[in-house]
Amino acid sequence: MVMNLDKCIGCHTCSVTCKQTWTNRAGTEYAWFNNVETRPGQGYPRRYEDQDTWRGGWQLKHGRLVPRGGGRARRLARLFANPELPTLDDYYQPWTYDYDNLLSAPLGEDVPTAPPRSLVDGRPTAVTGGPNWDDDLGGGPDALAGDPVLSRIGTQVRLSYEQTFMFHLPRICEHCLNPSCVAVCPSGALYKRVEDGIVLVDQDRCRGWRMCVSGCPYKKVYFNHRTGKAEKCTLCYPRIEAGEPTVCSETCVGRLRYLGVLLYDPDKVGEAASVPDERDLYAAQLDCFLDPHDPAVARAAEESGIPHDWVTAARDSPVRKLICDYRVALPLHPEYRTMPMVWYVPPLSPVVDALTADGFDGEEPAALFGAIDTLRIPLEYLAELFTAGDTGPVEAALCRLAAMRAHMRRVNLREPRDPALARGVGMDED
Ligand code: SF4
Ligand code: SF4
Secondary structure, eight states, rough: EEEEGGGOOOOHHHHHHHHHHHHHSSTTOOOOSSSEHHHHHEETTTTTTTTSSOOSSEEEEEEEEESOOOHHHHHHHHHHSSSSSOHHHOOOOOOOOOOOHHOOOOOOOOOOSSSOOEEETTEEEOOSSTTTTHHHTTSSSSHHHHHHHHHHHHHOOOOOGOOOOOOOEEOOOOOOOSSSHHHOOTTTOOOEOOOTOOOOEEEOOOOOOHHHHHTTOOOOEEETTTTEEEEOOTTTTHHHHHHHHHHHHHHOTTTTEEEOOOOOOOOHHHHHHHOOOOGHHHHHHHHHHTTTTHHHHHHHHHHHHOOHHHHHHHHHHHHHHHIIIOOEHHHHHGGGSSSOOOEEEEOOOBOOGGGGGGGGOOOOOOHHOOOOGGGGOOOOHHHHHHSTTTHHHHHHHHHHHHHHHHHHHHHHOOOOOHHHHHHHOOOOOO
């Protein structure tokens, strides 16, 4: 899946329709297979990106790829006391509003000054946050301070409200090419389907060890405390099998979720996941994807049992175009080394106003090309989310998006095309 972040309005329709379909049951009240988090912010579960606390994914040790969280003895110890499990507080307590007060309350401060409160045993009790509480902090200093990505890279916190930024990041299970949840399960209950790469939990085999919960760096496996089994996003596989899109894709208000087929070389995955420099992981994962137009690839795919329809679908796949051809989609946290398969078109935030004084309207690529450092969302922040800190691919993607936007405006206004736009971003002029 590829999600275009410029189009997400944070409405949570995807979360709610997913919940109605998959986790509307006892034991999964707190579980959101699809969630939409506010950036900057703490995420869901809280600070899941702080990998020093919530271990997961893989790390390179002495040139070998090993699950994060220590050696065999430590992993065995974790079977009995799994210290890296998020608590219910990290998933947040649900809260409601005092609707009577909401309608009759006098005018107050514009910016929230108090943390949210939830009803515990009938009494309002302060909690330290909640899903999208960061929205209400408006990207201000408190939101920035709670964001683990910013804390890690130490980007200078922007204290002025005029310089704040905010966007939404919808998240599902990444259905990784190199899934650590599968690797850590002592019961062999998690598996990646060979036919379509969907990662599933075999409910009959699951023994409730919860190693997958701590072992997933994206924290996308949930424990059902009623059944004692792990559960996770299934990429709506019954719908996919029937040729239907996932529920979140079908109901997305912004129409920002693209589903499609990508062919990849399984022999390259292990090698790609263990490149020494994590900044090379984006390019290494790209290198795993195969060109379905290549007759040798198409022949090999069909010989290995992949239906002809799928090879055709891979040729027309919007996902392949966005990732491989246009290079405007990027993986989320490739440094976890699980080779995630939900990629994102980064938000093309407006260029801050200094440039408009020079005659640019902030959307012309000329403004962007010369002034990438003045983007409202810091380039380093996006790079830390999508390319393990390498700003190059993010900058290139944003410039392409700006060029496309300028080109389409010319098309819509029936103005002459400008081939320099395509040349400026290294694309074919057609
Ligand atoms: Fe497994 Fe999904 Fe986590 Fe990847 S994102 S490790 S496939 S649960
Ligand atoms: Fe964003 Fe679409 Fe989900 Fe709304 S439904 S929050 S636009 S991904």
